[in-house]
Amino acid sequence: MPSPFLNPGASSAADQLAILHLRRDNLVPAILKTHDDENRGYNEGKVENNRFGSFPHSTLIDKPWGSQIAASHVDTAKRGRAMRGSKAQKRKAAVLEEGNGEAGDQEDSQNAATNPDDSASATPKAAPSGFIHILPPTPESWTSGLPHRTQVVYTPDYSYILQRLRVWPGKTIIEAGAGSGSFTHAAARAVFNGYQPAHKKQRLGQVCSFEFHETRAGKIQAEVKDHGLEDVVKVTHRDVYNDGFLLGDPKTGQSPKANAIFLDLPAPWLALKHLVRDPEDGSASPLDPSSPVHLCTFSPCIEQVQQTIKTMRQLGWLSISMVEVVHRRLEVRREVIGLDTEGIPRAAVFPKSVDEALGKLRVVEKRMREYRKIQKEAQSAEGGIVDGAADKENGKVNEDDITTKTDGSVESQSSTVKRKETDRTTPIYELGRLIHRTEQDLKTHTSYLVFSVLPRSWSEEDERKQRELWPSRS
Numbered sequence: 001m002p003s004p005f006l007n008p009g010a011s012s013a014a015d016q017l018a019i020l021h022l023r024r025d026n027l028v029p030a031i032l033k034t035h036d037d038e039n040r041g042y043n044e045g046k047v048e049n050n051r052f053g054s055f056p057h058s059t060l061i062d063k064p065w066g067s068q069i070a071a072s073h074v075d076t077a078k079r080g081r082a083m084r085g086s087k088a089q090k091r092k093a094a095v096l097e098e099g100n101g102e103a104g105d106q107e108d109s110q111n112a113a114t115n116p117d118d119s120a121s122a123t124p125k126a127a128p129s130g131f132i133h134i135l136p137p138t139p140e141s142w143t144s145g146l147p148h149r150t151q152v153v154y155t156p157d158y159s160y161i162l163q164r165l166r167v168w169p170g171k172t173i174i175e176a177g178a179g180s181g182s183f184t185h186a187a188a189r190a191v192f193n194g195y196q197p198a199h200k201k202q203r204l205g206q207v208c209s210f211e212f213h214e215t216r217a218g219k220i221q222a223e224v225k226d227h228g229l230e231d232v233v234k235v236t237h238r239d240v241y242n243d244g245f246l247l248g249d250p251k252t253g254q255s256p257k258a259n260a261i262f263l264d265l266p267a268p269w270l271a272l273k274h275l276v277r278d279p280e281d282g283s284a285s286p287l288d289p290s291s292p293v294h295l296c297t298f299s300p301c302i303e304q305v306q307q308t309i310k311t312m313r314q315l316g317w318l319s320i321s322m323v324e325v326v327h328r329r330l331e332v333r334r335e336v337i338g339l340d341t342e343g344i345p346r347a348a349v350f351p352k353s354v355d356e357a358l359g360k361l362r363v364v365e366k367r368m369r370e371y372r373k374i375q376k377e378a379q380s381a382e383g384g385i386v387d388g389a390a391d392k393e394n395g396k397v398n399e400d401d402i403t404t405k406t407d408g409s410v411e412s413q414s415s416t417v418k419r420k421e422t423d424r425t426t427p428i429y430e431l432g433r434l435i436h437r438t439e440q441d442l443k444t445h446t447s448y449l450v451f452s453v454l455p456r457s458w459s460e461e462d463e464r465k466q467r468e469l470w471p472s473r474s
């Protein structure tokens with residue numbers, strides 16, 4: 001089945017991952033199930049319960065991506081609790097009938113009987129009726145909602161890293177450690193070369209992912225399977241410091257022939273000895289012999305960076321550079337325009353009460369009506385416009401030329417209407433002043449990124465071929 005990350009299709013499907021968008025900063029990944037693992041006997045599938053209501057998976061499947069989904073009318077969470085409650089009651093009643101009940105049990109069971117929640121099992125009550133949106137999974141949304149097992153690489157970093165590593169469709173990238181799989185998903189999308197017919201021998205694109213923590217390696221492997229990424233991502237449980245990057249056996253295994261490498265490890269310099277063209281122990285090189293290899297390491301401390309760069313230099317890596325991605329989201333908007341006590345439009349004069357705000361709005365509306373009237377008059381006034389052909393055409397009044405009288409009415413300062421900015425068709429106090437604000441609370445794990453390149457290997461054979469291709473240059 002195609003991966004929803006790589007080919008999401010037009011709508012959600014059963015047994016596939018979807019992202020439930022509760023709010024911009026609250027994305028919940030869910031594999032849509034037509035059956036409930038708890039087997040409660042409802043035909044609504046699994047149920048997502050959140051502050052916006054209950055969302056049975058039956059209402060989420062086969063929906064065009066981006067659909068708004070209304071909460072179920074039945075409070076399935078409450079009903080579930082009530083069901084569990086009444087099952088517990090039945091169990092306790094059975095125990096009491098057998099004469100094994102204790103006083104404490106009896107009390108509990110009486111409580112359960114009078115528990116208002118239990119009435120919900122008979123007649124389920126109306127649920128809170130909010131809504132959510134259903135979105136196709138992307139590496140970005142997965143990163144926002146994934147279960148964190150480790151620190152993860154966030155979107156601002158991995159998008160920069162992947163483009164610096166020149167990871168594009170058909171490439172092979174080595175990644176260590178896989179951690180929570182945040183980078184893995186982004187890399188999988190970047191290398192994916194489309195679903196190739198069997199006869200085409202093009203490279204599919206490959207992510208060779210290494211993780212030495214057994215549980216984490218198992219979890220990422222399961223996620224890769226659940227997300228339909230098995231053809232693209234190969235997960236290996238391995239300590240890469242000791243055992244390197246070959247696929248299969250660490251000594252005799254197959255070379256991934258990687259063009260790009262990303263190391264998110266505590267001591268990346270310890271792994272570098274395996275990333276060479278001719279390993280000392282005679283094993284195969286994990287690198288692609290026919291292309292340069294681009295490397296990036298991701299380390300939070302400058303001491304780690306220094307150690308990594310020292311080892312890179314010793315091993316012949318070139319073009320070494322370090323980058324720190326400091327990502328800020330800028331909120332750009334137009335600022336509310338108020339009027340000062342004289343009724344003059346002025347930015348950021350915020351009203352103190354609703355009445356004051358309404359009063360000011362009325363003045364603004366009145367000013368706008370009068371302003372437009374002046375514009376009309378100016379258009380019809382013969383020879384009244386003197387500041388260029390464009391001005392003559394649009395006949396706009398420069399608001400600098402308008403004075404506001406104390407009663408709130410406006411008049412043009414001059415009988416000759418001027419306009420300095422001919423391209424401005426909407427008065428500034430209609431649009432508001434353009435301002436921006438920096439988002440303070442940004443979720444990004446900042447680290448130092450060290451980039452370098454290992455040139456492609458060059459043999460006598462390569463030299464001979466080059467001479468054949470370019471005889472005049474030899």
Ligand code: SAM
Nearest residue numbers: 150153177179180181182183212213239240264
């Ligand atoms: N890049 C990951 C992501 O985006 O989710 C997070 C990686 S996490 C910060 C570092 C991982 O490296 C941990 O899961 C750790 O178990 C793994 N690791 C540490 N030493 C390792 C080694 N010698 N070989 C393989 N993995 C290792």
